[in-house]
Amino acid sequence: MTETADKLILAIPSKGRLMAKTMDLFADAGHAVVRVGHERGYLGEIIGLPNVEVRFLSASEIAYQLRAGLVHLGITGEDLVRETIVNTGKHVDFIARLGFGHADVVIAVPKCWLDVNAMSDLEDVGQAFYEKHGHRMRVATKYTTLTRRFFAGHRLVKPPGQPHPQWQAEMGPVVSGYVIVGSVGATEGAPAAGTAEFIVDITSTGTTLTANHLKVLDDGIILKSEAMLVASKMARWSETTQEIRTLFEDSLKAKVT
Amino acid sequence: MLRLERLESQARSLMATFRKNGFLAIDPPIIQPADAFLNSVGEDLRIRTYVFSDPEGQELCLRPDITVPTSLHYLAEHQTDYATARYCYYGPAFRYQSADAGPEKPSEIWQAGIESFGIDDREKAETEIVKVTIEALQAAGLNEFRLRMGDIELFYALLDALEMPKRWRVRLKNSFWRPRSFQTLLAELADPSGKEPREPCGKQVPCLDLNAPKQAKETVGAFLDKKKIPMIGVRTLDEITQRLLEQAADQRESGLSSEVVAIINAYLQISGPPRAALARINDLKDSAGLKLGPALKACSRRINLFAKAGIDLRCSEFAGNFGRQLEYYSGFMFQIEPAATGHTPPPIAGGGRYDKLIETLGGTQHVPAVGCTIQAERLLQAIYGVEDE
Numbered sequence A: 001m002t003e004t005a006d007k008l009i010l011a012i013p014s015k016g017r018l019m020a021k022t023m024d025l026f027a028d029a030g031h032a033v034v035r036v037g038h039e040r041g042y043l044g045e046i047i048g049l050p051n052v053e054v055r056f057l058s059a060s061e062i063a064y065q066l067r068a069g070l071v072h073l074g075i076t077g078e079d080l081v082r083e084t085i086v087n088t089g090k091h092v093d094f095i096a097r098l099g100f101g102h103a104d105v106v107i108a109v110p111k112c113w114l115d116v117n118a119m120s121d122l123e124d125v126g127q128a129f130y131e132k133h134g135h136r137m138r139v140a141t142k143y144t145t146l147t148r149r150f151f152a153g154h155r156l157v158k159p160p161g162q163p164h165p166q167w168q169a170e171m172g173p174v175v176s177g178y179v180i181v182g183s184v185g186a187t188e189g190a191p192a193a194g195t196a197e198f199i200v201d202i203t204s205t206g207t208t209l210t211a212n213h214l215k216v217l218d219d220g221i222i223l224k225s226e227a228m229l230v231a232s233k234m235a236r237w238s239e240t241t242q243e244i245r246t247l248f249e250d251s252l253k254a255k256v257t
Numbered sequence B: 001m002l003r004l005e006r007l008e009s010q011a012r013s014l015m016a017t018f019r020k021n022g023f024l025a026i027d028p029p030i031i032q033p034a035d036a037f038l039n040s041v042g043e044d045l046r047i048r049t050y051v052f053s054d055p056e057g058q059e060l061c062l063r064p065d066i067t068v069p070t071s072l073h074y075l076a077e078h079q080t081d082y083a084t085a086r087y088c089y090y091g092p093a094f095r096y097q098s099a100d101a102g103p104e105k106p107s108e109i110w111q112a113g114i115e116s117f118g119i120d121d122r123e124k125a126e127t128e129i130v131k132v133t134i135e136a137l138q139a140a141g142l143n144e145f146r147l148r149m150g151d152i153e154l155f156y157a158l159l160d161a162l163e164m165p166k167r168w169r170v171r172l173k174n175s176f177w178r179p180r181s182f183q184t185l186l187a188e189l190a191d192p193s194g195k196e197p198r199e200p201c202g203k204q205v206p207c208l209d210l211n212a213p214k215q216a217k218e219t220v221g222a223f224l225d226k227k228k229i230p231m232i233g234v235r236t237l238d239e240i241t242q243r244l245l246e247q248a249a250d251q252r253e254s255g256l257s258s259e260v261v262a263i264i265n266a267y268l269q270i271s272g273p274p275r276a277a278l279a280r281i282n283d284l285k286d287s288a289g290l291k292l293g294p295a296l297k298a299c300s301r302r303i304n305l306f307a308k309a310g311i312d313l314r315c316s317e318f319a320g321n322f323g324r325q326l327e328y329y330s331g332f333m334f335q336i337e338p339a340a341t342g343h344t345p346p347p348i349a350g351g352g353r354y355d356k357l358i359e360t361l362g363g364t365q366h367v368p369a370v371g372c373t374i375q376a377e378r379l380l381q382a383i384y385g386v387e388d389e
Helices: A015-029 A058-069 A077-086 A119-134 A144-151 A187-193 A207-211 A239-256 B005-018 B035-039 B067-078 B122-140 B152-161 B164-177 B179-190 B213-226 B237-252 B256-271 B274-288 B292-309 B374-383
Strands: A008-013 A031-033 A042-044 A048-059 A071-079 A093-097 A103-110 A139-140 A154-158 A166-168 A178-182 A198-203 A216-226 A227-232 B031-033 B051-053 B060-061 B085-094 B108-117 B145-151 B314-318 B332-338 B349-353 B367-376
Touching: A008 A015, A008 A058, A008 A239, A015 A031, A015 A071, A015 A166, A015 A227, A015 A239, A031 B292, A042 A077, A042 B108, A048 A058, A048 A239, A058 A071, A058 A077, A058 A227, A071 A077, A077 A093, A077 A144, A077 A227, A077 B108, A093 A239, A103 A119, A103 A187, A119 A139, A119 A216, A119 B164, A119 B237, A139 A144, A139 A187, A144 A178, A144 A198, A144 A216, A144 B213, A187 A198, A187 A207, A198 A207, A198 A216, A227 A239, B005 B085, B005 B122, B005 B374, B031 B067, B035 B060, B035 B067, B067 B085, B067 B108, B067 B367, B108 B122, B108 B349, B122 B292, B122 B332, B122 B349, B122 B367, B122 B374, B145 B152, B145 B292, B152 B164, B152 B256, B152 B292, B164 B179, B164 B237, B179 B256, B213 B237, B256 B274, B274 B292, B274 B314, B292 B314
Parallel strands: A008 A048, A008 A071, A139 A178, A139 A198, B145 B314
Antiparallel strands: A031 A042, A042 A048, A071 A227, A093 A227, A103 A198, A103 A216, A154 A166, B031 B060, B051 B060, B085 B108, B108 B367, B145 B332, B332 B349, B349 B367
């Protein structure tokens, strides 16, 4: 077996709190991550584990690379994994919740919609809106996959005896007659700007939503997300890399409270 | 014979029958503007549509069906005169299927179809579509099949005749297409007390006087001001007020009567040979003392026209809940299934009336329209089976 076949590639977020928390957690678990070469470089290694190559990537790029099998393990938000990888169970395994990066993917509508507080209200309003305005209600979001699934009545439900939820059909109210308008940034400003009727976006404290005069629907939480250690099922696994995976799994889980 | 050759000769046969009956062959583009589909059907279809953008950023799609492109063709040809037109087509349509869906559910579907626009005698136009479809299927070699049909307008007429607030009628009509939501809604309307009670007015919503609806808008506006909630978005204060009034009115309602619920469910369960089924609907109407207006007469007339046109009613069925999977139809709906026994086989052909589509696509006039699509691969399979692939 060649040397490269026995290398485990670990993707870590390249900036922000997500990176800092990840580095802390690994150090805590006895696997300090150090950058290799240039200080602003995107490669790293773990002291004492020569068979691990660390790559610093953006959180969404990590989700793509997990799907493609270009990295073995990655740390990124559950929201990005579930959004990027439609058939999540086929491409990746969620290994461990890491206890940071908490945020909810929610449906938020204008506060002035006093008559709309639940998904069933949205479905109700949709038809009247279409007839009056001549176009479907527009949803601004970067979470198109999650939005479509949730509005089709699917829900993330934890099957008995399993640690992570899975999508299940016919679990919740259906919303139809809407169209998604893509949004890459400042999604929460879309309703006030008149470019969308409501949004699906991530929120941790709700401050941004409030500042933009939006409220979360009572049954409008699509996903309670946090940072996860995720394994790609598409990458090639050897005995050595499998052992390292187990090592990380055990040592990280022991440190997550 | 190779499958491809069979498919091609079948296509020639189908198109020959269509042309012989006066349908003009057209070839609408495979690449279509995405918004035409998305606005008429919405995100449900978009999930399965291949959407992409051109270098200038215009959103395009691979056509997920050929009815909308044909309607756009009609609009381009007849946007001033809205004359009568009959078109036929053959070509691929594209709908995403997940990799697990299996070979019997391809993402690229070959369709042959006919559409007629602007014919005011609706039952006559419907009869023509069904007759020509069956003739084409038979000429292509299909001997045994079943014709199943329904009529959404008849169901709407039933709801119109039943005692309930108008807004409930609208909600029930809109949810017909989603049986599970429909039953949930029906149960909720039958027993409003089962639903979690809304908070008393004053805190989250203003208290509105149902006897003075004209002042409601002012009350809602003042409530928003007091709470320092600005109006944002395109939905107006009028629309919000209107719905708050409806919600307040709902709280006073005692719910649908058990008789009304029973009549709706009885109607949805009726199915059988067309004349027998219509007779049962007639009985239901008489025993409940309802007036179904022209919708029931139209159904009877249509069946008589079918018989006159030589359509075999012995292998036909009319069902009250038929069509709950079909999109954008506004009246008569039908499908043709292989006569295979056992589980319900997927339909070979399906169609119906879609009178609202032309206006949705930007037409300035109401244009009656009816059509049918034949799934070429399914037809081939029904004739030859799946062997010697």
